[in-house]
Amino acid sequence: xxxxxxxxxxxxxxxxxxxxxxxxxxxxxxxxxxxxxxxxxxxxxxxxxxxxxxxxxxxxxxxxxxxxxxxxxxxxxxxxxxxxxxxxxxxxxxxxxxxxxxxxxxxxxxxxxxxxxxxxxxxxxxxxxxxxxxxxxxxxxxxxxxxxxxxxxxxxxxxxxxxxxxxxxxxxxxxxxxxxxxxxxxxxxxxxxxxxxxxxxxxxxxxxxxxxxxxxxxxxxxxxxxxxxxxxxxxxxxxxxxxxxxxxxxxxxxxxxxxxxxxxxxxxxxxxxxxxxxxxxxxxxxxxxxxxxxxxxxxxxxxxxxxxxxxxxxxxxxxxxxxxxxxxxxxxxxxxxxxxxxxxxxxxxxxxxxxxxxxxxxxxxxxxxxxxxxxxxxxxxxxxxxxxxxxxxxxxxxxxxxxxxxxxxxxxxxxxxxxxxxxxxxxxxxxxxxxxxxxxxxxxxxxxxxxxxxxxxxxxxxxxxxxxxxxxxxxxxxxxxxxxxxxxxxxxxxxxxxxxxxxxxxxxxxxxxxxxxxxxxxxxxxxxxxxxxxx
Numbered sequence: 001x002x003x004x005x006x007x008x009x010x011x012x013x014x015x016x017x018x019x020x021x022x023x024x025x026x027x028x029x030x031x032x033x034x035x036x037x038x039x040x041x042x043x044x045x046x047x048x049x050x051x052x053x054x055x056x057x058x059x060x061x062x063x064x065x066x067x068x069x070x071x072x073x074x075x076x077x078x079x080x081x082x083x084x085x086x087x088x089x090x091x092x093x094x095x096x097x098x099x100x101x102x103x104x105x106x107x108x109x110x111x112x113x114x115x116x117x118x119x120x121x122x123x124x125x126x127x128x129x130x131x132x133x134x135x136x137x138x139x140x141x142x143x144x145x146x147x148x149x150x151x152x153x154x155x156x157x158x159x160x161x162x163x164x165x166x167x168x169x170x171x172x173x174x175x176x177x178x179x180x181x182x183x184x185x186x187x188x189x190x191x192x193x194x195x196x197x198x199x200x201x202x203x204x205x206x207x208x209x210x211x212x213x214x215x216x217x218x219x220x221x222x223x224x225x226x227x228x229x230x231x232x233x234x235x236x237x238x239x240x241x242x243x244x245x246x247x248x249x250x251x252x253x254x255x256x257x258x259x260x261x262x263x264x265x266x267x268x269x270x271x272x273x274x275x276x277x278x279x280x281x282x283x284x285x286x287x288x289x290x291x292x293x294x295x296x297x298x299x300x301x302x303x304x305x306x307x308x309x310x311x312x313x314x315x316x317x318x319x320x321x322x323x324x325x326x327x328x329x330x331x332x333x334x335x336x337x338x339x340x341x342x343x344x345x346x347x348x349x350x351x352x353x354x355x356x357x358x359x360x361x362x363x364x365x366x367x368x369x370x371x372x373x374x375x376x377x378x379x380x381x382x383x384x385x386x387x388x389x390x391x392x393x394x395x396x397x398x399x400x401x402x403x404x405x406x407x408x409x410x411x412x413x414x415x416x417x418x419x420x421x422x423x424x425x426x427x428x429x430x431x432x433x434x435x436x437x438x439x440x441x442x443x444x445x446x447x448x449x450x451x452x453x454x455x456x457x458x459x460x461x462x463x464x465x466x467x468x469x470x471x472x473x474x475x476x477x478x479x480x481x482x483x484x485x486x487x488x489x490x491x492x493x494x495x496x497x498x499x500x501x502x503x504x505x506x507x508x509x510x511x512x513x514x515x516x517x518x519x520x521x522x523x524x525x526x527x528x529x530x531x532x533x534x535x
Contacts, residue, residue, distance in 0.1 A: 055224055118130070161174075
């Protein structure tokens with residue numbers, strides 16, 4: 001028995017010895033961690049009706065598409081802040097001027113000198129520093145080139161001697177005259193990179209810089225990847241933007257002139273957003289569970305104008321035309337109840353608006369009496385030039401034509417391509433026409449100066465009222481808002497009585513969105529703000 005136990009112990013000891021001498025088995029390798037998936041690129045696609053003309057901030061002010069592109073790339077000294085409406089909705093308000101590239105500013109007691117302190121944390125998208133030199137260069141460039149940007153700065157009281165660099169981050173701007181519109185004007189003029197411009201054509205007086213039509217370098221949240229006004233524009237996120245890159249990696253603006261095309265694209269989910277949706281389609285589009293239709297009040301207005309030439313140089317003739325328009329019928333049957341009656345030369349959201357002087361209604365008896373008093377008891381023949389591209393204009397024209405025929409005014413409708421229409425209108429060669437307008441500065445004084453002051457930039461129809469001119473000259477230099485309202489009120493009374501325009505309606509702003517779009521915030525300049533959006 002003792003021997004057996006000894007053998008067992010011996011075997012166990014040998015086994016123990018053997019196991020101690022063997023190398024330990026290698027541990028199984030840890031599994032390689034799964035690579036983090038690349039975040040999906042957020043590409044936002046929008047359908048626009050027109051392709052614009054240029055990304056250059058000196059020219060972009062001329063149309064909504066160009067303006068939208070430019071202001072996402074270039075920033076200005078001041079920008080637009082948010083305003084909460086009485087119902088609680090928050091909008092971006094172009095009349096609420098806030099600091100942007102400027103950190104702050106001071107104004108001299110006479111209202112003519114502004115001293116801006118600039119932000120020091122700003123770079124152009126290529127890493128170049130933003131300094132006061134870029135501000136002076138940008139404003140002098142705009143004034144030298146002219147075009148819409150140069151005119152706007154001039155309207156705000158600036159000339160080539162206005163801008164002075166105090167130091168790298170201080171700019172002093174001295175105006176030729178005090179102006180209530182100066183800050184509004186510079187809010188629309190983006191700051192360019194001087195080195196970039198000089199490397200690509202520089203500045204030529206009265207000439208566009210063709211390179212900057214479709215190339216850009218700014219300080220904004222987006223950069224320009226490509227731009228073809230015939231097809232599309234592509235914006236990409238500025239990853240080095242001081243406040244962090246926008247939520248969208250890329251924004252593609254597709255240019256689709258036909259309404260039916262834009263609506264098909266949004267219904268099929270091929271785009272995330274479509275603008276210029278006609279009111280007749282709002283209800284139908286709203287029934288699609290994948291589409292959200294945003295309808296907001298708009299500053300865009302529609303009017304009918306007449307040249308101040310016989311027979312329309314007679315105010316009673318003009319008033320007769322105004323009394324012939326079936327306003328309610330147009331609002332209901334053309335705009336499907338979504339538009340509102342225009343009652344002044346500005347929308348009802350404009351500073352100084354007073355619609356109490358609009359007393360025209362559909363009254364053919366009154367219209368005939370006025371024609372007889374004016375010496376046209378049997379009526380007369382006339383021509384309305386109608387530009388293509390807007391179905392509601394054509395419907396309005398046909399309805400007005402039918403009513404005018406009832407008082408003996410035979411209005412021939414001449415349909416022309418949009419380019420020809422714009423040329424005839426600007427040259428003062430359209431006897432009558434229908435057109436729309438979104439005021440660049442939503443203020444009675446601005447529209448009065450632009451369209452009815454005898455020396456205004458767009459005063460192409462011949463209106464010339466001495467008292468009106470006096471009021472405009474007083475208002476454009478008046479810094480006290482209450483006093484300017486007094487001038488604005490009298491101007492509206494005069495031009496409405498004279499029928500400077502036949503007031504048709506105020507459009508709504510209609511934007512169709514894919515239901516997955518987040519962050520849409522309405523801007524009352526009618527610009528879509530892509531830096532707010534996500535999907």
